[in-house]
Amino acid sequence: MSSLNNCIKFALDIKDKNIVFKSFFYKMVQMKKHKIYEAELIQPACPCCGALDLLHNGHLITNIHYLTANASHPVIIRLAKQRVKCRDCNRWSMAQSELVNKYCSISNASKLKVLSALTEDSSMTSIARENNVSVNTVQRVLGSCSHHFLDSYEYLPAHLAFDEFKGVDRQLHFICLNGDNHQVVQILRTRYKKTLLKYFGRFSPQARANVKTVTMDLDFYYQDIVRACFPNAQIVIARFHMIQMLTRSFNSLRVQVMKTFDKRSRQYQLLK
Known part of the structure; x- marks a missing residue:
């Protein structure tokens, strides 16, 4: 199991130690072949007090849309998040990961890919189709730029x-x-x-x-x-714009001087 977990993490480039992959399989969803990865997200300690004495009380299953190299075969991570109760502070909590934000089913890696695609000359519809998300998701990612930084x-x-x-x-x-x-x-x-x-x-x-x-x-x-x-x-x-302006001025002067010579002369050929 440990070998399978490490191989899947390496293939998906996931480094969260609290995520443990258990299996994977293919499934037809809405006439499209999906690759499903089953994993569990472990809560090692209480996020409130840091205690390790936890009482486990089931899981919350979340289907997370993840990156895929082939848009015709979407990748879904079926993540089982542990629900725990701390025996020290008596508070309930649920395991969280940097893989996906709380109350969200789109992975952060997919959002970064959508944001990168938005800098190119592509329509939102094509970006949504290539990343297996909705157009509304692409619009939300674009809208988040105004207050993300x-x-x-x-x-x-x-x-x-x-x-x-x-x-x-x-x-x-x-x-x-x-x-x-x-x-x-x-x-x-x-x-x-x-x-x-x-x-x-x-x-x-x-x-x-x-x-x-x-x-x-x-x-x-x-x-x-x-x-x-x-x-x-x-x-x-910026130095780039200064050099660009000087280069344009130099080229303009070069052309003016070049036109003063005969086209068959050596000076004309050198300046050209």
Whole structure:
């Protein structure tokens, strides 16, 4: 059993020690062949007081949608979560895992895959079909981006970076990064000036005053946002955009000089 458990965990890339896989089989569900893994989620200690003296009282069976390389063969983990009562504090609890959030049947790994697919030029319907979830699930994952990164409006990193990226239907979305560790601070569905001013205006004056630098491209309205929201911040133009601007100017000058020579001359050929 231990060998089977380790093999299934290795195949599914699951590292939770409290999950024990017992068997797997195929089953036809709604004219589609599903791969079912049966597992048990163990509660080793009381989450309230940490005591090990627990009274087990059955399981809660949850069917969890997991990642699959073949969309025609969905993978389901039939997880039996232990229900326990602590003999020390007399509190009831149920085993929880990082595999899936509480009261949810979609694995966190599947949500991350859906979120990654949302950055590409794909429709929500195709993303839902490829990941064996509903379109509503894809919309909920996208909607969670607006509050997933910062839960408090009392803090902002000292160094921020603004940019935009092309998402679904080729629309441009706004992204804000921490300039020190490059972690995502926030993703907004639009990059309009009104939306950005409204979002950053929610932060306290102390949090906005803590921002020292904001790195951005050459878009002029980003500079207006920095001046309006971050009184102590210095504007830093990204080196990539500076080099790109210099390269374009150099090429423009090169073409102008090149056109002054005869097309059959050596100088024309070298500049071309």
